[in-house]
Amino acid sequence: MKPLNYAILKHFTKVQEACAEDVINALKGEYGKFRALERKAVVTALMTAEANGLLEETRFEMDKSGVLKVYYRAHEEGAATINRYIKD
């Protein structure tokens, strides 16, 4: 089992793009009991990864309930960095 933050970043090396909700849904099976697997913390983790060049924003939209969803992807360099530091 990887640390939660590693699993969040690693998720982006396996999908085209994802938002915080997608990440939570993908990881809740293994990390469901982790208190840090909640929307606010995951949004902050994704924005921090973006600020450090690991992820980049692809698009954003407002869902039907008025919640902003920002989508990110790991670009080539970001994915290479994630895979270099975080092994499977």
Add this chain to the structure above:
Amino acid sequence: MNVVTKTVDAQALAAKKKLSAQFLRKGITIALLSGLMYGFYSAFLTLGMTKGVWSDWYGANTAGLSAFILTYVVAAVGSAVNDTLSAVWALFFAGLKGKVGDFFRCLRTTPGRVMILAALVGGPISSTAYVVGLQMAGSIVIPITALCPAIGAILGRILFKQKLNKRMLLGIAICVFASFLIGSTSLGGDAPKGAALGMLIAFVAALGWGFEGCVAGYGTSMIDYEISITIRQITSGLSNLIILIPIFGLIAGNVQLSTGLASQAFTSGPAMIWFALSGLCAYVSYMFWYRGNSMCGAALGMACNGTYSFWGPFCCWIVLGVFAGIEGWSLPLIAWIAAILMVFGILVISMNPLDLFRKKEAA
């Protein structure tokens, strides 16, 4: 490269802009608070080192400790007690939030080992270089260490390709100059022989702190910030206790004495209360330093944290001068002027100040 397909409607755009602005504002606030908490950590540590067994060591000195032991060993013991208690706080809060498991998992990974390296460089290595530099060259080294935000920003550019333009460099230069101004108030005519080497060693300390700030800040984009700080404080506390204090003891010719001093310090109740508080402030300060740097980048994050050169004397004045009533603690006018300069410098790093006027014109 830029595969951006944005489905933009006005509401979503406004919400997105708000989210980005909030993130930057939060990052700057956290980085500034790291400087303030560093000030309180310094003040409570200084206060703790006047209580219990410390009042004898630095006062009557009935134990007959030599100048070397008082300068190096006792100072290292103070740092070790503080960092160890800070590590206990870090483990406590990590446990409270269910992150202890992830802490152990991170230790076995490359980012975890990089964080340990950053903690060793910024902790015992830089702290020792600072104390040695201070002893060899006198107080001239204090403003030299103020260069660490500039070093952090340059290393961030080289190692992690972080943004660093001319405007940001100007802002950093303003902040460094402001810290220099505060540091210069403690300058005395005390430059002894070997001052040049001492200044060089102090520069190593600035280099180490700059390295720690930018590397650990980047590392905190991979490792949870509460886990990063737990790694940092445990590494620093243990390396001080197990490596640094015995080494200083060995140089002083008595390893048993140095471990004895550490055990006396840990059991000195009246002092430990203040060390517990300084350890808590150090925990918050370093955690916010790492987190602020990861959110804002090393240039802005370290400049905000660099306000500790104002908050340090300010908090010492409040805690030691006003609260504890110890004479000799005041805040010179130049520190207030430098604080205003720092605010301006941080503004220049974070945005083009001319944009403020442009926005007014647009409105």
